[in-house]
Amino acid sequence: KNEVEQSPQNLTAQEGEFITINCSYSVGISALHWLQQHPGGGIVSLFMLSSGKKKHGRLIATINIQEKHSSLHITASHPRDSAVYICAVRSAGNQFYFGTGTSLTVIP
């Protein structure tokens, strides 16, 4: 069993739809990261969370430490949001664990 589980694995949405990607983890963490990976390998850090909620433009990330769960929301989705979204946690022991990613395709 992976320390970090993401769902769904694949997601196709129409432009303008509200999107939610979920992440559950089983280890004690000091921080959780949401990452975006474009085709070709480039990874961009979207958020780092240790509690509560953060918002950046159309992206919102929340975390519930007690339930060991985080969600990434995209409002008014756009084709340029098409990418793989990865949840990663930094454990208390300074190890990083990554989910397998959610491949998002937004259709015009």
Next chain:
Amino acid sequence: DAGVTQSPTHLIKTRGQHVTLRCSPISGHKSVSWYQQVLGQGPQFIFQYYEKEERGRGNFPDRFSARQFPNYSSELNVNALLLGDSALYLCASSSARANVLTFGAGSRLTVL
């Protein structure tokens, strides 16, 4: 300011050889971490270094080793290469509090 730079970008090796991959962090970042990403999968954590000391290690065999230099750049070494070591090797740097992980573009290793 340059981002995280990795070299080489692509390389091809044969089984049994060794490889050295290099990473230069963002200026001011003292933490460097290494990841292996096999095609179609998420990154797997290999090592984290902070202030030249190993601070974290993933579930990789002893053929994998790394070090961090006084200028905070880092090398990842893999000995006795196997076909399964073919992957994209990513390096990320972060500040002491790891508020943001900044990734390099990666080194794509092919083992034949």
